[in-house]
Amino acid sequence: MSRLDRTLIADLAPFQGMHAADLDTMLGQARSMRIVKETAIFEQEGEAHSFFLLLDGHVRVVKTTPDGQQVIVRYISPGELLGIARALGRTTYPASAIAAVDCVALAWPSRLWSEFAAAFPSFGANTYKAVGARLQDAHARVIEMSTEQVDRRVAHALLKLIQQTGRKTEDGLLIDFPLSRQDIADMTGTTLHTVSRLMTVWEERGLVKSGRQKVTVVQPHKLLLLAEGHVDK
Amino acid sequence: MSRLDRTLIADLAPFQGMHAADLDTMLGQARSMRIVKETAIFEQEGEAHSFFLLLDGHVRVVKTTPDGQQVIVRYISPGELLGIARALGRTTYPASAIAAVDCVALAWPSRLWSEFAAAFPSFGANTYKAVGARLQDAHARVIEMSTEQVDRRVAHALLKLIQQTGRKTEDGLLIDFPLSRQDIADMTGTTLHTVSRLMTVWEERGLVKSGRQKVTVVQPHKLLLLAEGHVDK
DNA sequence: CGCAAAGTTGATTGCGATCAAGGGTGGTGG
DNA sequence: CCACCACCCTTGATCGCAATCAACTTTGCG
Incomplete structure (x- = not known):
């Protein structure tokens, strides 16, 4: 069985400041997966069993209203985390994630999120920084839509x-x-x-x-x- | 000089799960202030020197576009934190906060935010949970504006x-x-x-x-x- | 080759912004 | 205490942006 090499992720934003050994620890518990174009990585309202790191491809995050209208919340690029519902205090995904092209991603059980955040402070801090950035994006978008x-x-x-x-x-x-x-x-x-x-x-x-x-x-x-x-x- | 009593904040969401002694530590470094109606607690683009806890009153958070249009991002109620720019990785405030009525608040130097988050994990976690909630609010608002x-x-x-x-x-x-x-x-x-x-x-x-x-x-x-x-x- | 999905373009409609004018009310200063 | 004025609110008229409705064309895939 081929192990995942840490150079795969060492340079990515979520892992900045982490020790090589800790990267290996995280990778050791990751499952790598490929997602074919136009299929879902996770579905809105679904149980948030995993969180993901996109390694290759592009993913669109979509919210669907009760009456079927779709809103694209954002596109995810390689190197970004997605499905971090647990980090937001949720147990279900707030949106669906659809592969815009064939993708490769790593997946971890959501249960591990709080362990990782506690054991590897840099990882937690990086994630929260990303959440902060997304909050500002969302605000900017509200302003845009309003004005x-x-x-x-x-x-x-x-x-x-x-x-x-x-x-x-x-x-x-x-x-x-x-x-x-x-x-x-x-x-x-x-x-x-x-x-x-x-x-x-x-x-x-x-x-x-x-x-x-x-x-x-x-x-x-x-x-x-x-x-x-x-x-x- | 009258010290601030910990019962003032012990029951508020940001401080859940904290030890009484830690509350006192935080209060010991807080400055309490009153804000008269329709004056600013902080201004958009201003240096984020402090973060705040609203004890009484109501505050509106406003973003102004370059061409002068205003958007009210949210209203803050007693017991909520505001001005936590540093928690979002910013050094300036992304919006202005205006007292809708006469208000009472506590203020801490922004510098202390990371100290508190590190020393009192509950406080950090509570804050990030609040940021997560705001992110979801903002997304809901985008959906609303779009559809x-x-x-x-x-x-x-x-x-x-x-x-x-x-x-x-x-x-x-x-x-x-x-x-x-x-x-x-x-x-x-x-x-x-x-x-x-x-x-x-x-x-x-x-x-x-x-x-x-x-x-x-x-x-x-x-x-x-x-x-x-x-x-x- | 055929069909479904994506895109174009024209016509019409209507929501809500904008323009405009006036009325009510609470606060303040003489 | 009262008068005035700034601020808030209402209501009518008009306009324009973008949604909707409709029909057709293009393109890529199986």
């Missing part, structure tokens, strides 16, 4: 994505996983129709290039100006 | 407030601090005009009673139905 028009919200969403996962191509910065108009709509509280029209206009203006489940930002700077409201639409 | 119409958002906001600070009166549940139409608008991402019209309709329907900076919810159950979308508007 900004659709076009600026969509621009912000795209900028956040290229910052997180932008891959340089000859055309500009490509968002590195399949992203539909509907997905963008679910991130920004609008409809696929409105997003489609925006993309058309922006493409004409040379700000972006996009196709089926694919978006490339050609002129991030101009998109930023638009997002910040410094230009006419 | 619900104005009337339902306003209904939810009022229900949250009466849950937090509702005081029983002969008419129903009174929100226990001055709350203007503009305030409600700033909580829900709408305008005072729309809120005013809603209140008028709801008053006619017997759901609420309201006046100058005063709101009483007469029929919480019916308001909940409206908030959940189970009835026609």
Whole structure:
């Protein structure tokens, strides 16, 4: 049986400041798993039996309302923790996590979370720092939803994505996983129709290039100006 | 000089599970202060020199956008911590805190936060639990802003407030601090005009009673139905 | 090749913002 | 004590953004 090597995780944010031996201890209790595209890692309301570390791929975290509307809370990139319901004092997952592409992840039983946090203070502190960062993200999003028009919200969403996962191509910065108009709509509280029209206009203006489940930002700077409201639409 | 008595804080959520002696240690380093109505406890972007515990009164936490629009992030009730920027890994306050009425609070230098969290694990855990709860609140709010119409958002906001600070009166549940139409608008991402019209309709329907900076919810159950979308508007 | 999923585009509608005007009320200072 | 004024609230009229409704096109996959 192949053991997991600590270099797999040593450089990732959640494990900064930890001793090599402690990394091994954690890895020794991890189970590695692959998740095929468009399947769930965990489901909203489900028993929070495990927490995860994404090693490769991209995951979208989705909340579904009682009447079936979907909101994409965030996208997870490699190196980030997900499903840390226990750290938030929950016993069920507050959202579903769906693999946007084929993914590789590590999983630990939730029960171990408090053990790890206590035994490895750096790990606990890093996690809480991440929670703090997410709280600020969420607040920023509330402000955005309260005060900004659709076009600026969509621009912000795209900028956040290229910052997180932008891959340089000859055309500009490509968002590195399949992203539909509907997905963008679910991130920004609008409809696929409105997003489609925006993309058309922006493409004409040379700000972006996009196709089926694919978006490339050609002129991030101009998109930023638009997002910040410094230009006419 | 009068010392602060530990019974002042022993029963409050942030201090659950702490030893009496440790409470005294914390109190020994606290400074108690009064804040007059409509003045700031701290300002957005300001150096986060202190964190606070609200002992009496009500505080509104406000974010202001570069173009001057205001969003009320939350109201703080007695027994809650505020200004815990350091716990979120920040050195400046992410929002302003304004006393909605005359308030009494305890203040500690921010520097002590990590000391307390390390020395009194219960205190740290309680705080992080609170941060987790706020993260969930914020997410719920994003969902709300993304998927619900104005009337339902306003209904939810009022229900949250009466849950937090509702005081029983002969008419129903009174929100226990001055709350203007503009305030409600700033909580829900709408305008005072729309809120005013809603209140008028709801008053006619017997759901609420309201006046100058005063709101009483007469029929919480019916308001909940409206908030959940189970009835026609 | 056929079909389902994704995207485009036009037409229409309506919610809620904005613009505008006026009324009520509590607090303050003369 | 009263008058005035700032602040809060109400209500009407209009407008525009973006949702909705509808039809069609494109694209990739099995």
